[in-house]
Amino acid sequence: MSDAEQYEPPAKKSRVDAAEEAFRKAEQDLVRSASENPNSNLVPVLRQVVDRAWETLQYEREQAKQSEVLTADKACQQIVQGIAEGKISSPKPSETPKIVEDPRTNAIEIMQNYIRDSIEGKNRYGTHSKFPILGTSGMKGIGKTTMLEYGLTKVLPDLKMSAKGAYLTFNGGAGRSANVFWESQNQQDTVLRSIGHVLMANLKVEAQQYSLLGFEQCLNLFRKALGMSEEESLVLFIDEIGELKQKADDVLRALMTEADDRGGKLVFVFAHISQQFLDHAATGSGRKVISLPLEALPIDTWKQKKDWKEAAREHAGIHQLLLQCCGHPRSLYDGLNDAKNQNSKLLSNPTEEALIKARGHIITECKFNSESRERLNKDIPRWFSLLEDSDLMARLARDGLLLKLPHADAQFFPPLILQDWAEKSCRTPLGFHLQQAYAADAVLGLDAEKKMEPLMYHYEAVLRK
Known part of the structure; x- marks a missing residue:
């Protein structure tokens, strides 16, 4: 074999390696020059060279990071890191809304009892030990959203249980949740996976990250963003589920099945204009419905x-x-x-x-x-x-x-x-x-x-x- 055939060119350095090498060399030049003659005019120039080398290194690292093939595991790691650094956090609940409490006393008590009994597993029934559905209904503007926000900011904290909550809506100013759901559905995802993506979107996670994740991963990351321990229960107040149109039935059934499987660690309170919808969903899944109808005020x-x-x-x-x-x-x-x-x-x-x-x-x-x-x-x-x-x-x-x-x-x-x-x-x-x-x-x-x-x-x- 000839010398030419034996010769192998050296492996090409990556752009990150080259940038790291340039940065280390610039640092070494600066240290050497500063130690030999601290007052030399060359020292400030070398400091500028070091700064530029550092900026180049950071840029190349970021470019390399973006060019990596993103996997579900890497996406989870990035989200966890974002949570740890405070870049990703749960949406802050609004202030406790003012309500006319007397006409809503019965509704408040029903919600209190449902959340407490669900967390403790006392309201399961039937041979399949299913949780009932709690749904608030009523005409536009009657106070469904206000009732859910009151549940999150007042009812749940007053119960003093090992639980945290969050509010999601598929309508209004946060209509992005519905958009995220349908974008996920267009990728042939299950409704449960799509709801997981909605949870991530509410944390302001990037679509390229959450689109790789399943419901279980999304739920665990959402809990982490809320700062929850494994022992704590998550109560999700979900508003305007009817905006999911023909998929609303499937979503409600899938979520309640998850609630059954997690035995009080995951609790839902729904809002929908139509009580008939809630009754129909219950009939299809063999569940009881605990109604929270909201009437007009006096x-x-x-x-x-x-x-x-x-x-x-x-x-x-x-x-x-x-x-x-x-x-x-x-x-x-x-x-x-x-x-x-x-x-x-x-x-x-x-x-x-x-x-x-x-x-x-x-x-x-x-x-x-x-x-x-x-x-x-x-x-x-x-x-x-x-x-x-x-x-x-x-x-x-x-x-x-x-x-x-x-x-x-x-x-x-x-x-x-x-x-x-x-x-x-x-x-x-x-x-x-x-x-x-x-x-x-x-x-x-x-x-x-x-x-x-x-x-x-x-x-x-x-x-x-």
Whole structure:
């Protein structure tokens, strides 16, 4: 064999190795020069060379790190490191929301008992020892989200159990959770794996990392981010599960199966507009449902708002607006506050135009305007039909458009929506008479009984249309 054939070129150094070698050489040159002549003009120049060599080394290390083939194990290690360094952390819970506790006393007690019994494993039943489903339901703006946040920040801590909680929503400002879920589903992942990815996304973990992980890995990392020990239970408050549409049933069943398998270490509280959905999911999985229905607050709750109460004494239109809120929490608080902020003279000079705009602000704040005009044009005439329409009632309840008052079986179509529709549909017979009925009602006061006749006339006409 010739010398040429025996010769093998030296292995090519990696860019990181070359950068490390350059950095070490620059350091050695600096040390030698500084020891030989500390005052030499060459020392500052060599320091700059060392700094540049260090920057180059850091850059090459980062580039090499990114070019590595990422595996699930490496992704887990990176996430754990991010948690340890404080770069990845659990979302901070909001402050405890203010609620009118008396009307919610029963709901609070049900939630307390469910969480306690689930953690202790006392509410399992049946031959398969399944946990029941706890779900809060009710129309838009009735307080489902507020109830879950109250559960996280008040109910759970007050139980003083070995448990921590977190809140997830698939709607609203955090709609990213739904997007993450569907992106994961597009990769043919199981619904459970997709929920794991949602947990990671809520920690602000990068998609390229969590997309490699299964539910078990995601759950363990989420617990680590919460600073939980193995003995502690995790309580997840999951809002707007219905936003997952056709997959919502599958998600609920998969999560409750996980809860069964973990025997109190994983507990769920769900929120959905429709109680029928929760009942259906329970039927399909053979579980009991512990219902947490949220009714409207007492109609006269508005009297707790001093400025509005005083204005209602002076102006029948304000009184009508407050009654139209019908004990609906978001209307009474967020909606009225928004209306007043938009018009500083609303309470002192509630003109017809000002009241129309105020109703519009409340409707927008409560997301009642999400219903299409075509749908309202069909449903409202059917609502006023004297014939019983169980299909209509079921659809309105399913979509969160029926308001149930406390201590009553009656359910109401939100008056704010009815009057807004009447004003926009006044060229139809029903819209005209409904608008006139509201107008007549707006001028009724303590000494205005004689004006009741127009109200009764137009209301009777509404029922006959």
